[in-house]
Amino acid sequence: MSSSRNTNRLAKKIRNQTSLTLSTASRLARQANVYLGSSVTDATDPHQRRLEAHLAHVLASGFKDRQLNGALLGVREAKPDAQGLHLTLESEMADEFLRELLPRFDHFYGGVRGVPGLRVRGSNERVVLHDALSAAQVTVTRTDHSRMRLPSARDGEVLLWQRAPGGLSREEGQEAEEWVDSGGSADLRVRDLLLSRILRCPGVVNRTAEPHGFANCYTHHSGDLVIEWCCGDTMETLCANLLAHGIADGLPRRQAIELLSRHSAHLGDRTVILNRHNSCLCGRGAAEIAEYIRKGYES
Numbered sequence: 640m641s642s643s644r645n646t647n648r649l650a651k652k653i654r655n656q657t658s659l660t661l662s663t664a665s666r667l668a669r670q671a672n673v674y675l676g677s678s679v680t681d682a683t684d685p686h687q688r689r690l691e692a693h694l695a696h697v698l699a700s701g702f703k704d705r706q707l708n709g710a711l712l713g714v715r716e717a718k719p720d721a722q723g724l725h726l727t728l729e730s731e732m733a734d735e736f737l738r739e740l741l742p743r744f745d746h747f748y749g750g751v752r753g754v755p756g757l758r759v760r761g762s763n764e765r766v767v768l769h770d771a772l773s774a775a776q777v778t779v780t781r782t783d784h785s786r787m788r789l790p791s792a793r794d795g796e797v798l799l800w801q802r803a804p805g806g807l808s809r810e811e812g813q814e815a816e817e818w819v820d821s822g823g824s825a826d827l828r829v830r831d832l833l834l835s836r837i838l839r840c841p842g843v844v845n846r847t848a849e850p851h852g853f854a855n856c857y858t859h860h861s862g863d864l865v866i867e868w869c870c871g872d873t874m875e876t877l878c879a880n881l882l883a884h885g886i887a888d889g890l891p892r893r894q895a896i897e898l899l900s901r902h903s904a905h906l907g908d909r910t911v912i913l914n915r916h917n918s919c920l921c922g923r924g925a926a927e928i929a930e931y932i933r934k935g936y937e938s
């Protein structure tokens with residue numbers, strides 16, 4: 640934040656949107672260090688928000704700590720467009736991004752991987768990932784503007800996105816139902832809103848992966864997304880940056896944010912879980928780890 644006036648304004652916004660006291664809100668606001676302009680723009684269509692949330696969820700559990708060049712979910716830039724959302728992908732992760740998302744039946748895993756009902760339009764440099772059952776869609780391009788490569792089937796895989804172009808395959812149906820029925824463990828409106836905002840805020844969340852080129856993300860169930868990292872922004876700085884970009888806009892106040900410690904926080908009642916380690920986990924090994932990840936994607 641450039642001036643104390645902005646800091647005060649952010650502190651008041653945080654106090655009004657959360658159950659934090661003004662002194663805690665002020666402490667957070669003083670730590671905000673990146674402001675990219677106005678608040679994140681939400682998709683107006685709930686199907687669009689749900690699809691984006693599902694993308695973020697699958698990407699988090701797919702990439703885990705295998706990112707390159709600090710792109711936490713493989714995304715460098717997110718811009719809302721008239722049809723939905725345009726994502727610019729980290730070039731070195733773009734092929735893997737499509738592989739993680741496009742649904743396939745994996746006989747070794749014994750189920751569907753990817754986002755059920757996700758289908759492909761377009762080709763070459765610009766791929767449109769759209770939902771078979773609604774108008775929701777996300778357009779993806781690469782930072783280097785080169786050609787996108789659609790995944791081919793690996794051993795034991797059936798590419799469901801190719802087999803059933805017009806609707807859901809039987810295998811995808813059950814998987815899709817689980818995504819809209821979390822068994823009461825999560826507020827679906829809050830989940831969709833928060834996870835789609837995470838996808839729409841790459842400039843903020845990528846700062847967790849920046850120092851080493853990767854961080855760690857994963858999920859426990861269909862209602863949460865965990866981000867864990869060591870160096871770079873502190874947990875309170877990340878929270879302050881996210882709150883400055885409207886991560887808590889429209890959430891129930893009591894659920895908005897819970898600070899468990901200086902290193903751990905929950906957003907939206909454990910929907911987004913943020914953990915920062917006290918000390919560095921990779922030390923000087925980071926470059927070697929990144930090379931290992933890169934080789935894995937090339938094979």
Ligand SMILES: [Zn+2]
Pocket residue numbers: 850851869870918919920921922
């Ligand atoms: Zn570190």
